[in-house]
Amino acid sequence: MTDQKTGGNDIVLEMRGICKSFGPVSVLRGVDLTLRRGQVLGLIGENGAGKSTLIKILCGIYPKDAGTITIDGAQADIKDAAAAQRLGVSTIYQELSLIPDLNAVQNIFLNREKAKGRGGLFNPLDAKTMREAAQKVLQDELKMSINIDVALRRLPLAQKQMVEIARTVYADAKIIIMDEPTAALEAPEREQLFSVIRTLRDKGRSIIFISHHLDEILRICDTVHILRDGNMVAEGPVSQFSMDAIISNMVGKSLKAQYPKPKAEIGGLLMKVTALSKAGIFKNISFELHEGEVIGIVGLEGCGKNEVIRSIFGSAAYDDGAIEIRGENCMIKNVKNAMKRRIAFVPGERKTEGLFLLQDVAWNTTIAALEKLTRGNTIINKKELIYTDQFIERLHTRTKGPRDLITNLSGGNQQKVMLSRWIMTDADIFLLEEPTRGIDVNAKAEVYRAIGEYLRQKKGVVIVSSEEEEVASICDKVLVMRNGEISAVLDSDMVTTEKIKYYSVKNEGALS
Ligand SMILES: Nc1ncnc2c1ncn2[C@@H]1O[C@H](COP(=O)(O)OP(=O)(O)OP(=O)(O)O)[C@@H](O)[C@H]1O
């Protein structure tokens, strides 16, 4: 593979001495960055290092305090998002900016619809031309086949992302920024995205790619740029970096990116799920969870894995089947039932589902375990702060402190607060959706440590994850789902990412 070329020599973008503070907090301290034509630049760093802030400055979302930006040799004054677009800078955010009720064509042409003939706005839109142009970008440029006639809400996330990319390609963006584009994608969709990135690069477009998946950075990027505490501490061709070198630059010390399986003795039966079904969503799901055991549920988007654990938690109903906890049959109809049975759930969409956005870090950390903070009916302020400070330290959460508003934290640091909340919760069964999404290497290790602690306390953990490697390395048993059914059950000594991939798409025949 020639994935690791160093790109052309013509400089498209130069950022020099970029500084940015939020109040007294200095987030970028004189950052330089050079992007060339046809280059994929990997921008990495711990949660809160300043990656998103740097690109938000480039996109006109935040003003910079100091420094210069040059695009194609000319000094650029990027006052707002429209100015960035005019200069050919486009961003693919994780929260996509598309309109779900419109189809792909309408989204690609949103605000720049083509009219028939002369006469501008008074002419009907030329649907045929737009459709053909959209097809051309999607098929010829991006080599993607997408149903362009249905409302976008009906397409899987990965395809929506492709539509967003097609939109930037159509707008002739020369600098395409992707801030954690793969965080919510399943493995095959990531591959599709990578092939689109290669296509874009080969056509001379330049890409800034931000990810916490260091293996992806090594695979897809030409150069690596490492931010630490708002300083660019290392950069160079990807071939000069090993995984260990990247990590030690990121965290400022040497740390292994290994996540050994949490060890615990498997004990008595905690939960037995029998033939759980929900019409059209999942069917006949059965498994057992023991004390000290961690079970992974994997499968492609839409396979039903998230719905299964949400049903067990009572936040989505199931129609048929049974859930027994410690031998007792229980009807879990709502979240309250589940919590009473000492089940805890951490949703994957933490920002929309889990965080109290108007509250501070302390509130968001302790809200599920208030009994630990109360005496009689009063919450003891001091305890709240002590607990919160402990978690800030433990997960290296970057924040001004327990009283900082949660919205002042970077994406990954908000995730850490949500994780603190479940680590603090007292439950017997933990249902975790994408527990390490968006968090850096340090925090990942801490999450696995917390899981290990639970297991040793005879608790059970069910993880739904799109991180095949994570699941393969830490779970005792992995259920692979396909089209709403379990297509394979893999024991820890048998599970490999290849097998997960295989059974995610096929459930018959032998695997050689
Ligand atoms: N609007 C804001 N107000 C105050 N502080 C902010 C604001 N936006 C970001 N910060 C702070 O700036 C720092 C850098 O945040 P940024 O979002 O750039 O990090 P990041 O490198 O993208 O991290 P992550 O990997 O978690 O996404 C963080 O410590 C964050 O708390």
Ligand SMILES: [Mg+2]
């Ligand atoms: Mg970020």
